[in-house]
Amino acid sequence: MARRKEHTHDEIRAMATAAVLQHLAVESLDSLSLRKVAQVVGYVPSTLVNLFGSYQGLLLAVAELTLDQLYQCLVSNAQVSQAYDSNPLEAMANAYQQFAFEQPRAFQLIFELKATDEQGLSEHHARLIAQLFALIESCLGELLPELSGEQRLLASRALWGGVHGLVCLALDDKLFAPGISIEEAIRHHIAVQLKGLGYHKEALCC
Amino acid sequence: MARRKEHTHDEIRAMATAAVLQHLAVESLDSLSLRKVAQVVGYVPSTLVNLFGSYQGLLLAVAELTLDQLYQCLVSNAQVSQAYDSNPLEAMANAYQQFAFEQPRAFQLIFELKATDEQGLSEHHARLIAQLFALIESCLGELLPELSGEQRLLASRALWGGVHGLVCLALDDKLFAPGISIEEAIRHHIAVQLKGLGYHKEALCC
C-alpha cells in the first residue's frame, strides 16, 4: 500500500469532518465546498471522494458524528438529572435545545440531509435516531409505568416531536412568540404533555 | 419598453414558479437548476435573475406561494370543521399533515430555506407564518377561553410546534414508530395537549 503523506485514512477522515464542523461553527453550509475542505486538510478533492464516496458522503459522516455527540449529551444529562432527582425529560429537552443553539448549523445538518441519495441514510444514522427515541421511551416508562407499550410509543413521539419542532422553528426565528424564550416553550410543552398523560407529581410552570 | 416575447413580467414569474412546483411534485430540489427552469419556461437564466434577483429569490417566491396555499388550506379546513362542530385544531393539524405529505418537497422548501441570505426572509413570508400561529391562537381561544394571553401564546406554540415536528420527522421517515400512522400521532398529541391544558369536552383517543 502506498502512502505519500503522514496520515492514515481514518486520520484524514477525522481531519475532514473536523474541518467541516469547524466551518459550520462559524459559517453556513453552502459557503463550504469539497475543494475548500480538501485545501484545509491539505489534501485534494479526489482523495476525499475516495474516502467518503462523495461530498454528500462527507457531510453525512459529519451528521452522524454530530448525532452521536447529541445522543451522548442527552444520555449524560438524563443521568445527571436522575442524580438530582429532577425531571429527566425536561433535562434532556433542555440539553437538546442547548445543543441545537450552540451549534445550529451542525444540528440542522442532521435533519436536513435528505435521504434521497441512492444509498439513503446509513444504518448507523437511523439507529442513532431510534436510540434517541428509545431513551425518551425509557424515561417515560419510569415516570408513567402504567402506560401501555403503544401508549408509551405514542407519547414519546408526541413529546419529542414537539421538542424537535419547537427547537427547529426557534432556530430559524419562525416561532414568532415575542417575549417567550425557547426554554419556556419547552418547559410548557413538557409540563402540559405530562399532565395530559396523567402525571401529577410535578407542578406545572403555568 | 421592449418586449421580445408575448409575456409580461408577472406572467413569466408565474410560469417560473409553476415550473419549479411542477418539478418538486416529482423530483428533488437539487436535481433542479436555474438553467433548467429557464429552459422549461422558454427564457434564459439571466432573465429569471432579472425578475427574481437570484435563483434563491425564485425559490423563495415558490416557498411563499406554497406557504400561501398552506395557510388558505388551513383556514378553509378550520371553517369546515366548525360547520361540522368537530375540533378545528385537529382538522387543521390533519390538513397540515396532508398538505405536507401531498407535496413534501414543496412543503420542506418553506422551512428549509435559510434566512442566511443577505436579504433574509421576506416580510410576506414572516407575516404568513405569524398569521398561521394567530389562527391557532384564535382556535385555542375559542376552545379554552379561560386561558390568559400568555398561556394561549405558549399553548399555541407548543401545540403547533408539536404538529410541525411530528410532520417533519415523519416526512423523512425519522419517526421510527412502527405501526403508528402520522394521523394517530397527531391526534394523540392534540388530545394530550388539550387535556393537559384542561380541556375535557373531547374524548381522548387513547
Place this chain on the structure above:
DNA sequence: GCAAAATAAAAAACAATGTTCATAATAAGA
C-alpha cells in the same frame, strides 16, 4: 535485492452550476 504489480494520492479534464456583463433588439418619445 529486484523487478513487477498494486495502490494511493495528485493532477488534469469535464460537465454543470449561478451570476455578471456587454450586446443586440425592441418599444417609446420627440
Place this chain on the structure above:
DNA sequence: TCTTATTATGAACATTGTTTTTTATTTTGC
C-alpha cells in the same frame, strides 16, 4: 423618423462535484 431608454439575450466567468488519467510510492513475488 430618429433618438433614447429598456429589455431579453448570449457569451463569458468563476466555482462547483465528479471522473479519469498520471504519477509516485509501497507491497508482493521471485
